[in-house]
Structures are given as C-alpha cells and as structure tokens.
Amino acid sequence: MSMSMAWLAVYRNIDDDALAALASAGLVRRAAKDVDAGKVSWREPPGALGGVVDADGQRVVLDGAGPARAACDCPAPEMCKHVLAAAIWLRGAGAADAAVPPDAVSEILALDPAAVCKAAGAAATRRAHALFNEAPAAQLTVLPGALLIALPELDIACRFIGGAGYAGMVSEAPAASRAAVHLLVLASAWRAHGQAFGWPAALATAPAATASTLDNAERQFIARLSELLMEACRGGWSHVSEVMPAQLRALAMSARVEAFPRLAAMLRTLAGTSALLAARDVHADERQAIALAARIHALCHALAHATGEGLAELRGATRRTFEASAALALLPLGAHWWEQRGGARGLTLAFWDPAAARVMQATLARPGGSDPGFGRQQAWSTHALWPGAGTAAMLSLHTLALEQVRVSLDDNLSFSAATRARLLPPWQVDDARWRDAGVHDWHTLAGLIQASAGLRGAPLTAVLLQPASCDAPWLDEARQLFYWTLRDAHGAALTLQLPCGVAHHARIANLEAWSRSGTPIIGVLARIERGADGATLEPASILVAAGGTVRAVAPDYEGPAKTAPTLLERLARMLQQRPAQPATLAPAPAAPARFAWIEALQEMIEYKAMTGRLHLPGDDGPRLAQWQAWLRATGVDVVADAVQHYLAQPGADTALTLHYLCQACAELDTGTAPPPQAPQLSAP
Numbered sequence: 001m002s003m004s005m006a007w008l009a010v011y012r013n014i015d016d017d018a019l020a021a022l023a024s025a026g027l028v029r030r031a032a033k034d035v036d037a038g039k040v041s042w043r044e045p046p047g048a049l050g051g052v053v054d055a056d057g058q059r060v061v062l063d064g065a066g067p068a069r070a071a072c073d074c075p076a077p078e079m080c081k082h083v084l085a086a087a088i089w090l091r092g093a094g095a096a097d098a099a100v101p102p103d104a105v106s107e108i109l110a111l112d113p114a115a116v117c118k119a120a121g122a123a124a125t126r127r128a129h130a131l132f133n134e135a136p137a138a139q140l141t142v143l144p145g146a147l148l149i150a151l152p153e154l155d156i157a158c159r160f161i162g163g164a165g166y167a168g169m170v171s172e173a174p175a176a177s178r179a180a181v182h183l184l185v186l187a188s189a190w191r192a193h194g195q196a197f198g199w200p201a202a203l204a205t206a207p208a209a210t211a212s213t214l215d216n217a218e219r220q221f222i223a224r225l226s227e228l229l230m231e232a233c234r235g236g237w238s239h240v241s242e243v244m245p246a247q248l249r250a251l252a253m254s255a256r257v258e259a260f261p262r263l264a265a266m267l268r269t270l271a272g273t274s275a276l277l278a279a280r281d282v283h284a285d286e287r288q289a290i291a292l293a294a295r296i297h298a299l300c301h302a303l304a305h306a307t308g309e310g311l312a313e314l315r316g317a318t319r320r321t322f323e324a325s326a327a328l329a330l331l332p333l334g335a336h337w338w339e340q341r342g343g344a345r346g347l348t349l350a351f352w353d354p355a356a357a358r359v360m361q362a363t364l365a366r367p368g369g370s371d372p373g374f375g376r377q378q379a380w381s382t383h384a385l386w387p388g389a390g391t392a393a394m395l396s397l398h399t400l401a402l403e404q405v406r407v408s409l410d411d412n413l414s415f416s417a418a419t420r421a422r423l424l425p426p427w428q429v430d431d432a433r434w435r436d437a438g439v440h441d442w443h444t445l446a447g448l449i450q451a452s453a454g455l456r457g458a459p460l461t462a463v464l465l466q467p468a469s470c471d472a473p474w475l476d477e478a479r480q481l482f483y484w485t486l487r488d489a490h491g492a493a494l495t496l497q498l499p500c501g502v503a504h505h506a507r508i509a510n511l512e513a514w515s516r517s518g519t520p521i522i523g524v525l526a527r528i529e530r531g532a533d534g535a536t537l538e539p540a541s542i543l544v545a546a547g548g549t550v551r552a553v554a555p556d557y558e559g560p561a562k563t564a565p566t567l568l569e570r571l572a573r574m575l576q577q578r579p580a581q582p583a584t585l586a587p588a589p590a591a592p593a594r595f596a597w598i599e600a601l602q603e604m605i606e607y608k609a610m611t612g613r614l615h616l617p618g619d620d621g622p623r624l625a626q627w628q629a630w631l632r633a634t635g636v637d638v639v640a641d642a643v644q645h646y647l648a649q650p651g652a653d654t655a656l657t658l659h660y661l662c663q664a665c666a667e668l669d670t671g672t673a674p675p676p677q678a679p680q681l682s683a684p
Helices: 003-012 016-022 025-036 081-094 104-109 113-120 122-132 175-192 201-205 216-235 243-257 261-278 286-305 308-315 376-381 442-452 502-515 567-577 593-611 620-633 637-648 652-668
Strands: 040-044 050-055 058-063 139-143 146-151 156-161 323-339 345-353 358-366 399-407 420-424 462-465 474-476 481-487 493-499 521-531 534-546 549-553
Touching: 003 081, 016 025, 016 081, 016 156, 025 081, 040 081, 050 081, 058 081, 104 139, 104 146, 104 156, 104 175, 113 122, 113 175, 122 175, 122 201, 122 243, 146 175, 156 175, 175 216, 175 243, 216 243, 216 261, 216 286, 216 652, 243 261, 261 286, 261 308, 286 308, 286 593, 286 652, 323 358, 323 376, 323 502, 323 521, 323 534, 345 376, 345 462, 345 534, 358 462, 442 462, 442 493, 442 652, 481 502, 493 502, 502 534, 593 620, 593 637, 593 652, 620 637, 637 652
Parallel strands: 323 549, 493 534
Antiparallel strands: 040 050, 050 058, 139 146, 146 156, 323 345, 323 399, 345 358, 399 420, 462 521, 474 481, 481 493, 521 534, 534 549
C-alpha cells in the first residue's frame, strides 16, 4: 500500500464487534452479505485522505476516522448497513499490506489532552470531567490494532482504533453523548497507565452548577427515551427486536453522562430483560419488562416537569460519591448471593449501624461476561473484603470496626484499600444496641415501605426485622413460592416470600432447617423487591442467638446439622409418589374490591402491551368504563382518571401511565393484606 493510501489501514483494525457496537450484530451480518454478493465497489478513485464507495447503490464517503465518521446518502437517521458494508469491504482492501498492527496504547498516551478536549467541545468536556473523579478503574484489553477500554461499574465500553484517533473511537453511546463518553474513557486509560490527563484549568476552578430545570440536551434525551418506550409498547413486548437491547444500553450510557443515574440503572436492567425477550429465552418475562418500562415512563414525565430540589431527587445521586467517615462500628447481618438477567452477579453483605439506626450494605460484584473466576463460593470464602476483615465467611461470629471507610449517599460501603478493619467480639443478646436495632412493630414497617414508594421516595432496599416469633415456613406448590410468616410482639403477622427458583434452593432449604432446629431466630434481614405486583419482602439472611450472643447466618451458604428432610426434599418426594394427587389449597383471603379491580386493570394493560394491540375491541371499552365507575365509587380517583384518559385515547402513553399507577397502588398497599394460608394436603 502506498503512503498516499495509508488511511485504508485503519479499516484493517476494525473487527465485527466494533461494527456491532455502532449498530447491531444483525445489521453487521446483513452488511457482510452485501459484500459477499459483490454489491460494494469504488464509486470514485480513492485519494490520499479518503474515498467514495458504492454500497448497494448508495454513496458512502469514508476517511481515516473510520466508520463512526462516515457519511451515506441513504435516509437512515443513524448507522446504516451501507456504511458497515463499506467498512467490511475496505477491511479486505487494506489487508494486502502486511504492516505491523499499530500500538493503540502508545497512540492514546501520545494524544494532546488540550486538542482532544477542544475536539469534544466544552459541554462534553464538562460532563466527562464531572464523571471522571468518581469513575472506577478502567479495564484495558489489547486487541489486534485496537484497545478496548471498559468502565464496568458505569456499563461503558469503547474501542480505540489504531490510526483513527479520538474521532474514530467506537462505542454504543448515542451520538449526543458520544463525545463525553469517549473523552471519559480516554482520560481513564491515561489514569490506568499512571499518567495525569490534562483537563482544562477552568474546570478545576469552576463551581459545580446545580441547574433548577433540564437543559435542551437533557430534554431531547428524555424525549428520545420516551419515544423508544412507546415504540416497544406499540410493537408489543413479546415481539422485541434484536436492536432494542442495544438501544437501551446506549441510552443507559447516555443517562449516566446526562446525570440521570437513577434512569441509567433502570435502563440497564430493562436492557438485560429485553435481550432475553429478543432471544426468545425461556426465562424472559414480559411482565417485568412492562412494569419497568412503565416506571421509567413515569420517571421521564416527572423529570420533564420537575424543578429545584424535586428535580435533584428524581435524578438520583449525581454520582456514587463516597464520603470519608471517621469510623463505624457495625453488626454484620449476613450476606446473600444474587444474579441479574443481564449476567451481572455478586455477593451483597449487610450491616447494622447502631449510631445512625440504619442498614448499610457492601457489594462484591462483576458485570456479565467478565472475571470467570468470580463465582458463588469464591465470593463467600475466598475474596478478601477490607484489610483486616478477612472474607465474608469470617464475619458471622464478630462485629466489625471500620476506619477511613467511604460511605455513599445511598448507605453503601466502598471496598477501598485505604479502609482499615478490626474484628471485635460479638454483641450479647441483652445488649441495648441489639434491643434497639431494626423494626419490632410491623405497623411501623408498613409506614416505612409506603414512604419509600413512588418516584421521590427515599431509597429503601433492606430492613432488619426483630420478630417476637416465627411460624413454620411452607411452600405453595401452585405458585412456586416459599412463604414464612413472622409475628411481632402484638401478634401482627408479616409474611415474607421467596420464589422457588434454582438460585434460591439452598436458601430455602437452610431457612426451613434453621426454623425447626430449635435455635432461636432473633432477627431477619428482608430485602424489599419491587416488581409488577408491587413490593414484596424476601428473606435474605437471619440472626440467631448462639451462646447468649448475636450471630449472623447467611442461608445461601449456612445451615444447621440436618435432622430431617427439608421442605424441598419432601415436596420432590411427594410429587414422585403421588403425581395424580395435587394439593388442595385453602382459598386465598379476599382482597378489597378496589385492589381486585386494579389487579384486573393491570392484567389487561399487560396483555395489550405484550401484543401491541392497544385499541379497545369488543367489550374491553365497556369493561374499563365499569371498572372506572367502581374505582371512583371506592375513592381511587387517580386510577379512575387514568382509565378515563385511556378510554379517550388508547395508546402506549396512556397504557404505561395506567400500568404505573396500578403498580404504585400495589406498593402502597404492601404489608396490609392478611398472610396467605398454608395448603391443606388431601389424603392419598
């Protein structure tokens, strides 16, 4: 290859994964078919700085900045198959030169920070700088002719293509956020190599501005996100396209850059769920996707109309800011293992802080597809926590003192190397700190959960319960749920539940074993899980009285000595012995009429959102009108008004609004329903 054609070598460094980050794997496959079919050729003789390619009849202009900066005359608003096909074809054209692949790391470190910041623009530089100080350490992966730079905790990954410079970087970030995202990862790559990135001096002295309203870029982002949700609803969540997960991941990245951390977390979860739906995975759940989409839709609407402090609350913590604390004396509350639909997994440890009367948490986690050596047992018994604390398995018989610990705005502890830990003797059961810990009265608990409901409620993800007594747990075979009822000193019942999935089998078996072991259970850590049916309480860990002291137990890992078959073992044996004798369930307690109507409304909207058939055929309209009248008669006017809007204009916007209000009502009713009854098994 002559020096005058050196720009072609850039395309040799662009693999299919890089192209998929610009569009989707499906679009890359279709572009490759066009290349194989001979639909790509030079339209004009290539020059020293670039060339013009004919791709399936379209004119594509490319240069040394790579496909990210290419131009096509087709009407597609974003990346099209013609640009991808041209890039694939040029990759072959540049392969004739056997030059040594460029050193992308050296190219990054040779960049001029001032020039890169100027190319990014003042607004993008401010956004990148705002995230840089709190961004996690970058993970760098050297590829042939390129460098993959990832910030896993922010779900950001970019490719620096050798020879293409800052302008040719590739990522899933939307065009509006691309400059800030790429600048952020470049600065993080410098830091990973021990070099200080030269940010503009004005950023160090400029005070942090707190806008009381959204700016134009933020409003455009909210509008684009809302339209994507409407599009998914109109198409039906049971028919999600393969492009949808990538679009949601890109918007999650953009939400982080635009200082919407709460939206970013919700979008990452929805992207994982939609990926399963697009793959027609057996574990995919349209109801979860619809519930989350409705909540995101409601948050978008609230953000668009909020001002001042209300806007700051709806944004969430601008970044995961950890503040140095002098010292903390904590009671370990156990730990639980979790896995998300997107592939992320981790171990979350909980602690009681008696000074602030709060539950604090710390999480060891890995994103999907990373660190194959990190698993359920390794996180529990191998990974060290803070210096001096040992592993999670070592904490159950001690209390913990932490010095120079960093605490986030949402009461999460950082695993910082600067933190120092000491293991202290356990608390006595009669210790005043234990007597005052957690929640003893379930009426108080209901108030706490209801106060955290909605979009502006203070985050509440876990509560420490001190029951006066515990009923025997039982399995609902029909619903595949594990139930455990706790009673307070007044005899009020609170029922925790846990799905009987494979991931929870060990926890269910050990909880049941501890409950019948005779060891006093004096505390339960309950996770608050919010879903399509409102908020539910799931048992995560327990505390027992052992030799007069308080001991934390993680049922995902620990159980007492077995003395009898567990519930799960007995259930499996019973089903094998009596396959034709199903259990006869006691009738469930009747819910108040207004909640029965709300549940029916929710089910109707879910069906319409799954199929995309949002109109009102047959008797759907009269049924909704009747439910509206009943709801108004029972005083649920907000939901009744939403039904009226949907009747007047059935569509994605009014459907998601109605679904969210049904969710909110279910959350506000959490803890007020009587506990379910254990099934009565018929005689064989």
